[in-house]
Amino acid sequence: MKLATYSGSEATIYSVILEEDEQRQITLFEHFVTENLKEHHEEVKDIASRLIVIGTKTGARDIYFKDWEGKPGDGVCALFDNPDKHLRLYCIRFGKGVLIVGGGGYKPKSIKAFKKAIN
């Protein structure tokens, strides 16, 4: 789904809807916002503001993202959180013009990438 509010002439920003959310039409990005808005209000606002700049002014430049945030080779990167803050939004970037945003969350600086729990 194209996020019309955040997209612009420089980049189109998409998010995805999981099958269980298809009826309610809630994207992963909306889940991210809803889950984190109360506790990390300013950081969520900051990320939204950065998405607007990416969509309307600069495009999805590689310098704004931190690579290798997912499994090796999956192309998942993180929208750079503010150095003083800890919230990260995971994305997949296709050049400067297309960005798919997913979920994310709070991550302490000591952890380089989210580690999958070993069952």
Next chain:
Amino acid sequence: METLIFIAMNKQKRAQNHTSKVLDGLANEITPREQARTENRMLLALKIDDARKAKGWSKQVFANEMMQQPSVISKWLSGTHNFTADTLWDIEDKLGVELIAVKEREWKVTRVVEYKIVVQGPGIFTTGYVNPYTSLPAIEPVTSEPKPYKYG
């Protein structure tokens, strides 16, 4: 994430425009001042990175020149960093790019050319002055039939 993208692409050939009260409300909360600050920081990072690339420097070389760790350079270019003036002047010096304009610009008029041309036809008459910045003649509309003038 790959599975999600595969499902999305197979179900729809064209992405639909999606709006929601949550996302729109969030965007509306951002004040113009806050948005401008975010934009300025990101554009500044972009300007520095473009200047670095113009110089043909890798991020490692840039880090060495600035005597900083590569992780610091990544922070500078992230678009979230709040630079000190001294750091910006150091970057200006190394990359040869203007990031902070504190000196008044000196405006120089390089030349003014006066000329007269003959224009046949009603309603147009040149004043004989060329704007040095646009190189275009200043044109005044006239209400009467112009008289032909031969230059030289």
